[in-house]
Amino acid sequence: MSRPDATLTGILGARARFTPHHPAFRLLADGTSHRVASWTYRDLKRYSDAVAARLRSQGHSGDRVVLAGQPGLRFVAGLMGILQAGATAVPAFPPTNRRAVARLRSILADCVPGAILADSRHERRFAGMAAGGERAPRLIPLDDEPLSKAAGSHVPAAPDGPVRPTDTALIQYSSGSTGDPKGVELTHANLMSNCHAIGRHIGAEDDRVGLTWLPPYHDMGLIGTIMLALHGGWPLLMMTPEHFVQQPARWLQAITEHRVTITVAPNFAFQLCADTVDEEDLAGVDLSSLRHVFCGSEPIVLDTLNAFRERFAARGYREETLIPCYGLAEATLLVTAKAPGTPLSVEWVDREELSRGRVVGAEGDSVPLVGCGRAPEGHELLVVDPDSGRVLADGEIGEVWVHGPGVAAGYHRKPDPTRSTFAATPAGRAGQRRYLRTGDLGYLRDGELFVTGRMSGLLVVAGRNLYPQDIERTVDRAHRSVHRSVAFGYRGASEEQIVVVAEVRDSRRTRVELDALRGSLLAAVAAEHGVRPAGAHLVRVGTIPLTTSGKIRRAAAREAYREGTLGGDLVPCDLAPCDLAGEPGHER
Known part of the structure; x- marks a missing residue:
């Protein structure tokens, strides 16, 4: 029999027994401190016990169970309930839009789950999703009233004994997978080893407070925040990704108001804060409580780090708190x-x-x-x-x-x-x-x-290896109106060529202005990298496909460009639409 502290489920049980009233997870329901929902370890254990009991009673112990709830307290309880039942958790985005539905369908077909844990408002969409050609798996609503009532009372321990470290705990699908998804199988031992490694790296602190807005459906948001906080025994403050993206200042304000000491974000979040947070939103912001700020999940750009430091140093931010890191789902998380x-x-x-x-x-x-x-x-x-x-x-x-x-x-x-x-x-x-x-x-x-x-992602042009992120960085800096760009290889008539797609702010421009902008982007790439892209495609903000963690999906952008389905074309405000399809290297 494994030790109680050999798995996260054992750790939750121990914390619920010995520190039942200690704050475990808190949710900023509207992205601010005006509405805060808080759970202790006892609260979390009771709700996760109720989820586990429901799964066992319906015969799902040992099954794969898709977890597609909204970010928040019940998502955490659903995760731990799946693990306590001896099932395998499969995190997935809720079916809130067309892309999420397509991704979820591919995950269901690949893992063929026995059940889905999600919010009841998505019941109709799930009903139409079949797994592996069979009928749709059973939906267990996380917001079900009987489940909530059960969470308020004592639920007997699982009759089938504790989970083993060698059991598969999680199937983590890569954030960009759609047509042919790859699900990484992680054991309880994998999860514990990564939490141990990160815990040793940052050391122990009695007053540690964490904050995350990352989607809990991929490795950095799930393992690097939720599981790490449970393993370490410190409270984690949560907000939804939508609340952060709508107003990035909320991240900084929450750090200030709750004296957060540890947080994590991908490179783009630091740039977004440096570029878009207004001075009036910074009133009272104090980042001096931060001790560990992890930055990962995509190429880390020095210009971004410098811009964040210059913008927020006066607000107590210290660059020595920054921890650039590298990892991937195949290694659980941290490398x-x-x-x-x-x-x-x-x-x-x-x-x-x-x-x-x-x-x-x-x-x-x-x-x-x-x-x-x-x-x-x-x-x-x-x-x-x-x-x-x-x-x-x-x-x-x-x-x-x-x-x-x-x-x-x-x-x-x-x-x-x-x-x-x-x-x-x-x-x-x-x-x-x-x-x-x-x-x-x-x-x-x-x-x-x-x-x-x-x-x-390497671009091989004229015998040279060019990194797309370097070209994208050049394009992003070439003109203040560029919001984001993607560069990818494209096979021309005789050799590999480079195509650039740039999202442009303030899209109402004349044809002359669009042509001038396109020319400046091409010239910047030629000057810095010695090659001239075959085309610069100008699109509206929000057109370039991204993963759930904010990384650019270059393969998807290239395929959409090739098929002519990328969309988002900028139309001159005074003339007919631009014939962007006539650019070199673009197939109709």
Whole structure:
């Protein structure tokens, strides 16, 4: 029998017994401190016990159960109830829009769940979704009145005993998966090992208070906030992603009002705050309580970090609290992170040499790379030539490989991708330990990881390796009206070409203004990278497809561009629509 503290369900049981009245999770119901719902560990245990009892009574112990509730307290209770019942949780976005419905359908078809936990208002949409050609799985409403009443009374412990660390706890689908989703199977031991690693990294603090607005449907929002807070025993304040995006200042205001010490966000959130938060929204804002600010989930941009520091230093923000990190679902979450309280590690490398796969220091035409720290104790990081399998030396760019207790068991029902991704062996080390191939490119410097790009996203033009995020950064800085951009490769008549799509603020412009803007973007890319994109497609804000964590979905943007379904075209306010389809490299 496993120890009670060997799984998160055991930890919740212990906290409900020994610190029942300690605050566990709080929800800013309207994104502000005016409406705060709060649960203690006893509250959470009672509601999760009620969920577990319902699942067991309906025969779902051991099943896969999709969790598609709204972010909040009942989502956390649903998660823990699934785990307590010995079932496997499958987090998924609620079916609130067309894209979410399509993604959910693909997840249901892949994992074939026995039940769905969600809000009752989505019952009709779920009723029309069949899993694997069968009838739709049973919907158990998280806001069901009998469930709420059961949560207010004592629920007997599970008759089928505690869950085991080796059991599959979670199937985590990648945030961009749609047509052919890959679900990463994570055991209870995987989850615990990652929480242990992050906990050791940040140390123990009696007054720690966390804050998250991240969607709880992917690894950073689920494991890096909800599970980590439960594991560490400190209260977590929650708000919905919509409340943050509508008014980014709410994040900063909540930090101030609740004296938050730890929070996490992707790179785009720091840029959004630096660009859009008005001075009147900063009245009384004080960020001096922050001690750990994790930044991850996409390339970390030095310009963004500098802009955030310059904007909010006067409000108590200290850059040494920032922790750039790197991780992925296949490794549960965290792979590397900067040591708390230390300066940022930045290397300026020659842009031309980087495009050829080499790291050479430079002071002239250079690009900054932000270090993402080192792997935690018990984990090993290698940089390997993806073609030969040869382990590379410090400063050589290759694929990042990972070994450690956080590496997942594999992909759900996908044996071939599991073997090729999770069972890699470096050249000359046959029969030794196996590694996870991340698909990410980077290099090591004295044990610290510097991520340079994604293998599948490399743009090879005229024999040069160009990273799309570098081109996007150039476009984003080329004109103040550019909100966001995406760059991807496009096969022209004889060779690979680059296409840029840019979202433009203040879209009411004349044809002359649009042509001038397009020309300035093309010229900026040509000047900085030595190549001229085949086209610059100008669209309205909100057109570029994003993942649930805010990362750009380059493959989806490229496919929509190729098929002519990207939409969002800017139309001159004084003339007929632009014939953007006539640009070089664009197929009708």
